[in-house]
Amino acid sequence: MAASTRDNTGESSPPVKPAVRAMSGYTLVQPDCPVKLNQNECPFDVPEDLKREIMDEALAGNWGRYPGFVPLETRKAIGARHGLGPEHILIGNGSNELIQAVFQAAVGQGDRVVLPAPTFTLYGLMARVADADIRTVYLKRGNRDHDNRNDRDNLDNQELTFDVDRLMEESAQPGVRLVVLCSPNNPTGSMIQPEEVAAIAGSTRGLVVVDEAYYEFGGVSCIELLERHPNLVITRTFSKALGAAGLRLGYLAADPSLAREIEKVKLPYNVNAISLIAARTLIGQDALIQERAALIRAERQRVYEGLRELPGIRPCPSHANFVLFEAERPVAGIFHGLIDRGVLIRDVSRYPMLERGMRVTIGLPEENDAFLDALREVLAA
Ligand SMILES: Cc1ncc(COP(=O)(O)O)c(C=O)c1O
Numbered sequence: 001m002a003a004s005t006r007d008n009t010g011e012s013s014p015p016v017k018p019a020v021r022a023m024s025g026y027t028l029v030q031p032d033c034p035v036k037l038n039q040n041e042c043p044f045d046v047p048e049d050l051k052r053e054i055m056d057e058a059l060a061g062n063w064g065r066y067p068g069f070v071p072l073e074t075r076k077a078i079g080a081r082h083g084l085g086p087e088h089i090l091i092g093n094g095s096n097e098l099i100q101a102v103f104q105a106a107v108g109q110g111d112r113v114v115l116p117a118p119t120f121t122l123y124g125l126m127a128r129v130a131d132a133d134i135r136t137v138y139l140k141r142g143n144r145d146h147d148n149r150n151d152r153d154n155l156d157n158q159e160l161t162f163d164v165d166r167l168m169e170e171s172a173q174p175g176v177r178l179v180v181l182c183s184p185n186n187p188t189g190s191m192i193q194p195e196e197v198a199a200i201a202g203s204t205r206g207l208v209v210v211d212e213a214y215y216e217f218g219g220v221s222c223i224e225l226l227e228r229h230p231n232l233v234i235t236r237t238f239s240k241a242l243g244a245a246g247l248r249l250g251y252l253a254a255d256p257s258l259a260r261e262i263e264k265v266k267l268p269y270n271v272n273a274i275s276l277i278a279a280r281t282l283i284g285q286d287a288l289i290q291e292r293a294a295l296i297r298a299e300r301q302r303v304y305e306g307l308r309e310l311p312g313i314r315p316c317p318s319h320a321n322f323v324l325f326e327a328e329r330p331v332a333g334i335f336h337g338l339i340d341r342g343v344l345i346r347d348v349s350r351y352p353m354l355e356r357g358m359r360v361t362i363g364l365p366e367e368n369d370a371f372l373d374a375l376r377e378v379l380a381a
Helices: 048-060 072-081 095-106 121-129 164-171 194-203 223-227 256-265 273-283 288-308 331-340 365-380
Strands: 089-092 111-116 131-137 176-182 205-211 234-236 250-254 313-315 322-327 357-361
Touching: 048 273, 072 089, 089 095, 089 256, 095 121, 095 176, 095 205, 095 234, 095 250, 095 256, 111 121, 111 164, 121 131, 121 176, 131 164, 164 176, 164 194, 164 288, 176 194, 194 205, 194 223, 223 234, 223 250, 250 256, 288 313, 288 322, 288 365, 331 357, 331 365
Parallel strands: 111 131, 111 176, 176 205, 205 234
Antiparallel strands: 089 250, 234 250, 313 322, 322 357
16 A cells, blocks of 8 residues: 555554645646747747758667756856857756756755746745745835836826846855745836846855846847856756757856856756757747847837736736736636637736736737737726
């Protein structure tokens, strides 16, 4: 019989850590909708000629052998893009895997982890698995300079910004092992400036991760701070602007002495041979990435303005490939009304501060139109 323990109601449950049992887990409601704007994916696939180039190289390799113990060529190609040597770079099966490796390397039971809120839920989940002491720093509501400044007015502009003073205060506390900043932030689209990250990194004895999964849509990076801040880790992904979420590829850049420590906890051969080839090919596609990111940014502005026209809807200015918006009405009716009309977005109303929040990914122009039309209909119904 499988091992189990009994809780105080006498029910038997699998023998896992109490912290894990207490978690609700990372789940996603995923009804089949023709317009899928719920996961911040790239609406453009990898072009066919690049797919063929990648597969031709993969076909020429021996799939019976492990990839190189250290994927040096791919690390070199990624590092070169940032003017860094391969010793600064680690490659992951998605950037999430590397963020998890940072947690494993740095955070033990009772260690303090500083997390803004609302932010990407995975950080909190990993902190809870580690049994860490989570210190939450809520975002602030208020206006600030941003891309979307030339909209009609600024009156009810509900931008959510990082509370840098509070982040510095919390990060400077003894016992802090890790601070995770997502910039541009999921799900709000907020950005933190490099000088602010530098101040936080300078004020803490812990590590500071900046998750730049949405970098290409905001254009502000902290990678240049690595030279002066050996406690900094930057993560990037191939899942968003690079359009390769299905291949599961991400990387981190850090000081070589820190990268070596994180590498110790990463599983060997964590990225398969085909994805390693794809990473080398895709990382060099600057023109394509720029062109696609520019299109998404232009569409983001159009969607933002479209949302501002709608009664009872308040969009939040965004630096990413999605827009957060809040509604005067309860979220459930709007979310399901959109599904009934074939449009799937993300209900983020369970995130802290976002009781009336939804997040829509920027898709192709016709998908964005379908979303705005469907929302208009739902609000009028
Ligand atoms: C902030 C953030 N980081 C990382 C990821 C996931 O990246 P990857 O696909 O590289 O694991 C996401 C995906 O939605 C994200 O929103």
